Amino acid sequence: MTPAAVTGTLLHDLVSGSHAEGITALGVETAIEHNDAVLLVAEPGADFDDTWQLPGGPVLPGQTLTDALHPAAAAIGLTIDEVTGYLGHHDHPGAQATTRVFRFAVTVTDPGAICRHAGNGHRRVEDLDRPPARAARLPATINTPAATDPPLAGQLRAWARGIYPDEAGVELLIGHATFLHRADFTSRFITTPASSDGTPLAVIDWPAAITALGASLPCSWRPASPEAYPWTSATLSPASTTTTSNW
Secondary structure: OOOEOOOHHHHHHHHHHHHHOOOOEEEEEEEEEEOOEEEEEEEEOHHHOEEEEOOEEEOOOOOOHHHHHHHHHHOOOOOEEEEEEEEEEEEEEOOOOEEEEEEEEEEEOOHHHHHHOOOOOEEEEOOOOOOOHHHHHOOOEEEOOOOOOOOOHHHHHHHHOOOHHHHHHHHHHHHHOOHHHOHHHHHHHEEOOEOOOOOEOOEEOHHHHHHHHOOOOOOOOOOOOOOOOHHHEOOOOHHHEEOOOOO
16 A cells, blocks of 8 residues: 555545544554554553554644644654655544544654653564555554563562562563563573572663663664564464554
8 A cells, every 4th residue: 555645635635524424533643664664552451461553642622633643653752753644544433432543654753762761662563565555454453462471571570579679670671572572682681590499580780771772772673674573573463453442
């Protein structure tokens, strides 16, 4: 799918056409493309399931569709550089009203900023042909299996148990669903000694890791080559998708 050029006429027609159908609740999604990948961010779900979505948000009164893209990106620490195309829409029936969500392809000024915005787990999709066709084909939400911990999660929890700052940091790493899957991170900053009772442990060098995150460690969704970290890509199939949403 080739993105449609974003013009004032297009934006007007999208909104007026929705209103003509009786749909007045509108939202937007940002398909942020970089290094042949599309960014997804995590939304906590029931029973610790992660729901992976394109960054998005509502269209507030007085905003155009493209106006609404900017706070959606800013909420995850990113700044939109250019809106490169319109990719279509999908509807979410709700208890009170149906929300129509419009999807736009965008570029951002600093893709690596997502790695410095610790509140957001993120992953990249790089296995559905090439963007922007990939972004157009993504379902509204992507559910992942519950309670599948990354490697070293158990050892890190055993090491941090009882030390609240370390426990919090470990849970953040596990919940982020990215860095503990990266060999360049775990090999540089985590050691695996055995405790005095033989319990396997994984000890993280927090100062070195934090320094690297701000300087030398590549962003987890922008590797030097697209093949460098294949385990961070989302595998999408009809069985793994749902039409539910947080809208």
